[in-house]
Amino acid sequence: MSAGKRSNEPVVWFLFGVGGFFAAYFLPVHVLFYGLLFPSGLVHAPGYQQTLALVRHPLTRLYLFALLTFCFFHAAHRMRLTMSDVLNLRHLNTVLAFLCYGGAIVGTIVTVWLLATV
Amino acid sequence: MSDTIILEVARFNPESDAEPSYESFEVPLRPDWMVLDGLNHIKDQLDGSLAFRWSCRMGICGSCGMMVNGVPTLTCETLLMNYAPGPVRVGPLDHFPVVRDLVVDLDDFLAKLQKVRPWVVRKDDFKPAREFIQSPAQLESFHQFSLCINCTLCYAACPVYGLDPNFIGPAAIALAHRYNLDSRDQGIEDRLDIVSRHEGIWDCTVVGECSTVCPKHVDPSLAIQQYKLTATKEWFKSFLLPRGKH
Numbered sequence A: 001m002s003a004g005k006r007s008n009e010p011v012v013w014f015l016f017g018v019g020g021f022f023a024a025y026f027l028p029v030h031v032l033f034y035g036l037l038f039p040s041g042l043v044h045a046p047g048y049q050q051t052l053a054l055v056r057h058p059l060t061r062l063y064l065f066a067l068l069t070f071c072f073f074h075a076a077h078r079m080r081l082t083m084s085d086v087l088n089l090r091h092l093n094t095v096l097a098f099l100c101y102g103g104a105i106v107g108t109i110v111t112v113w114l115l116a117t118v
Numbered sequence B: 001m002s003d004t005i006i007l008e009v010a011r012f013n014p015e016s017d018a019e020p021s022y023e024s025f026e027v028p029l030r031p032d033w034m035v036l037d038g039l040n041h042i043k044d045q046l047d048g049s050l051a052f053r054w055s056c057r058m059g060i061c062g063s064c065g066m067m068v069n070g071v072p073t074l075t076c077e078t079l080l081m082n083y084a085p086g087p088v089r090v091g092p093l094d095h096f097p098v099v100r101d102l103v104v105d106l107d108d109f110l111a112k113l114q115k116v117r118p119w120v121v122r123k124d125d126f127k128p129a130r131e132f133i134q135s136p137a138q139l140e141s142f143h144q145f146s147l148c149i150n151c152t153l154c155y156a157a158c159p160v161y162g163l164d165p166n167f168i169g170p171a172a173i174a175l176a177h178r179y180n181l182d183s184r185d186q187g188i189e190d191r192l193d194i195v196s197r198h199e200g201i202w203d204c205t206v207v208g209e210c211s212t213v214c215p216k217h218v219d220p221s222l223a224i225q226q227y228k229l230t231a232t233k234e235w236f237k238s239f240l241l242p243r244g245k246h
């Protein structure tokens, strides 16, 4: 890296940090309800139409967009660092960054598409 | 309980050895003896050729750091008794080139330390007419990070430094942060140019071992994470208001 050049890593770190917040505080709630409480019948599950109406609300769309995309970038950053350090693939850093963040960008596009067309 | 303990000490003489080996010595196990006292016993009574660094014997000079049973440790502060009945393995700090026996080459660390400008940097002609007033709260904000004794245990503990020798590393970043937080200092911009690079704070993956082994509770890991936040704020600021255009 050239002298005096600061890293652009703040961008991915910022996305990683915000994603970590969503992944720690909000994602478990979804897993709890949709993965455990609804399927087991402990809590009465909302019907399809009801859920659809909820998802179509602009605020829900906005929330789901934030939740999913930030979590994608959180996962991408974590995967990149895990692969580069734990698997000792530092020399492939550019490829790993391309694959991980590229994956998160694809995830973001799919999320936007799904939320826009649902 | 036996009143002696076996110390397995790393030996390496660059002039005759291809690689380090361990030599065992039996030393007295006294309740008030530190690991360093065991080493001094060896040097005084058993083998005067053993090389290791120490000075203050009170956890201040930071020169007696070694790997004790694989953990970076200040040997003048750690009771030999903790390792009874032994044996205890004492080696040079990990991740540094070995000069001889337990002595490592710290040039890399010292060069990095200097790079981050760990002193009060002023941009103006700083000649206050009276003493500079710093509130207890302002002092508190950096006090913890100022307790570093440059023992480099955190470098020996850091797996990232082990993988990437270019990493500026825990203590140097914690000290850079200490001066950034000092109300007298104006060097934050200069330091960001050095520290906010890939081989600076962004190389850290928050393993946290540096803070675990630090004998002075500096918590370099916390310093690095706080530094990342500062650097990110500055990055967004310079992105929105490019420097020199205002």
Ligand code: SF4
Pocket (backbone or CB within 6 Å): B147, B148, B149, B150, B151, B152, B153, B154, B155, B170, B171, B174, B210, B213, B214, B215, B216, B217, B218, B219, B220
């Ligand atoms: S931060 Fe702690 S472990 Fe690292 S050099 Fe300073 S005192 Fe030693």
Ligand code: FES
Pocket (backbone or CB within 6 Å): B054, B055, B056, B057, B058, B059, B060, B061, B062, B063, B064, B065, B074, B075, B076, B077
């Ligand atoms: S001899 Fe000075 S810190 Fe141990």
